[in-house]
Amino acid sequence: MRRLLSLCIVIILMTALTGSNAYSKNVMLPTSVTNEGTPIKGGILKVGIVKDEPFQGVFLAELYENRYDAAIMGYASNSIFEMDGDFLINDEGIAFMDVDQKENKVTITIREGVRWSDGEPLKIEDLILPYEIIAHPDYTGVRYDTEFKNIIGVEEYHEGKTDTISGIQKIDDRTLEIRFKKLSPAIFSGGDGLWTYAAPSHQLKGIPVKKLIESDAVRKNPVTLGPFKFHKIVPGESVQFVKNPYYWKGEPKLDGVFVEVVPSSSVSVAIGSGKYDIVTGFSATKWPEIQKYDNIDILGRSELYYSYLGFKLGKWDPKTREVVTDLNSTPVGDQALRQAMGYALDVEAVCEVLFFNFRQRANSLIPPAFKTYHDASLKGYTYDPEKAKKILDKAGYIDIDGDGFREDPKGNKLEIKFATMAGDTIQDEIAAYYLQNWRDVGLNVTLTNGRPIEVNAFYDKVEADDPDIHVFMAAWGTGTNPSPSGLYGKSDAFNFSRFTSKFLEETIQKIDSPEAFDQSYRAEQFRIWQQYMAEKAPVIPLQFSYEIVPVNKRVKYYSIDYENPVELHEIELLEK
């Protein structure tokens, strides 16, 4: 479950989080809505996903890389666990687990009689297969990370030494045992390498891992455990789901769901005309445009998500699969310069004017929804151009030749390349505004390629450590496990800033160590980590975000509450 969100490669304008008291001064929106009326029998729920490009259409939890595919897959999820409001795995899902802290092992038991959408029963092999896919030598995805290696035998399997993963054992037809090198509290939220999805082994078994991503089983007719199953996929445009008669919680009340990509420029009008029952990925920046419609309710929740400014401080070594930090080969290697760039940004005005305070300036890399771990005392990089100028002066960045831009301490011209994603016009505006902020403190920051980069190309470039990117603006869904491993560890491909150090690595390990079963110890390590990251500034958090979801009055009951989300199979539509 953690990965479901953590992988979300995200546009800043996207989706969102749990309400509670995190943002007291904000407009608070309800998290659920009930509409009166007579429900119709069946019906098709029309869902719009706001996105300006085609979706990729990789419908397998082990392989997909962006949140749009994840959002679409939400209707046909292979997730085997369910989580409570604190993002901890409970016993109400398809499977439940028993954690043995002393023996470092987890026993997973699946319910009886659960079937895939093609009628095949769910087997223990279906739970083992995802591990064998991710750890496979031919696997090119991003999920083979530090955390994953925590399972005993995974590394040997990955090197091709063994045919099976020694730490994963089938006990009987309903029980699976997984042994770990060490266990931490992250296990309860699906971390530590535990995989929370099943994969249909009867469908995927014969397909080589290398070919998986292009196979029909992933692209055209995936089999699923979710309430709906894929019926027709128009690549990049829309997906037609029909109900899954074998759904383990009972047959869905709807006949199906139609999910369609809708461009951000026309989504507001489409909502007003009632074209969609639910719209996900709706940007808070467009809130005033739909606020006046009376055919919808607007729900909201804070998001486990932060946008950030990342500095490229090294390279990814594909051979060793490790981050190599090299502060000298990049113009942003100087910590003072990075800090100054953080202080120079007027994130507050962007939040207030463009996001109507639905977003807040982020002070740390842990969203405040994680109350125990979020360090509220951290000040973060508040807008303070004078301070930025002082830091730069002190660090030796001074305008020598009088062209209005500062040179680096050695007297060379300093040009910092900034990569940003092309999104709606607001995106471009924010990028332009930040460039202006930096120019105001005398830094010559220019856009990589001269313009915002299309989303898919952007992440390709960032992942490939394009030498033309010194700074980039991106976002992470933290998922339900706030642990920094997976995003900031030494062998994490997602560590996009390519920053690592001995201290950082140790702290991350402490956060997920056995001692961390003690809440206060873990919280303390989290605090140390947040402060270290704030000081070194390889990544500067920009905004915490809030998701708003317009729901048409045609929908009988809908809820996005984390504790009490709507059961997809129980959604009903009302007569007009």
Add this chain to the structure above:
Amino acid sequence: MRRKKKGYRKKGRNVVFREFQKDKIATISLFLLVFFILFVFIASLFIDQEALMRINLYDRYSPPGEKFLLGTDQGGKDILGQLIIGARNSILIALAITLLTSLIGIVVGLICGYFGGWIDNIIMRIIDFFVTIPSLLFIIVFVTLVPKYTVTSFILIMSLFLWTGTARLVRSKALSESKRDYVSASKTLGTSDFVIIRREVAPNLSSLLIVEMTLNFAGNVGIETGLSYLGFGLPPTTPSLGTLVSYANNPAVLQQYWWVWLPASLVILFMMLAINYIGQALRRSVDVKQRLG
């Protein structure tokens, strides 16, 4: 010969004058356009472009009023200032493109038309090649590939494709002109080809060229704004009428914030119409059959 040409010129000027007298709309257009261009160029001297293009979020979408005469756009930038600079840019770009393409077109056209034969053949095939290229797509790809493109490179790219029309027109006229007796006579007298082309053939095409250039000018204003509208024109830091109009792509802007796109659209409409009316009047004065007066 010299005297004859003088007489022709004088007569030509009278014809143009009469043509404008007969066409009230063209006259008004001429006055308004001259006034507008003067205003834009003088006013833009007093505007600091860098300050104008500063984003000021708190002034976002201010309606027309006291602080901003014509309101502001989504970045809190003054619309009036952008209109003035944008119009100036459009006019300058269109002018540069027109002059550049006309120059190339006239030279190439004259050479083709005058010499004929294999020179004509080769150059015409090259022109054909340029005409068959889908220039708009080509320009868009080019603009996307060049990482740092400026107003100058924009002008050059545009000119690369737009000179062929003029070249063809000039060639056809020069072809018939070079068969005339006065050219043959000049040749027999031993005048060099260059002198014949420059001093004898070219002046006889001048009236036609003025009309052609005027109408091209109107078209070129449209091309800059059109491409900027599509997002392939001027860089976003340069004010442009096309960029202002393109904000209307957002339905909310189209409906609620009319002051962002409407003035720019009107300015474009006005410039196009005015230049076209003037061009029409000029064309009529060149062509005896169409004359009103």
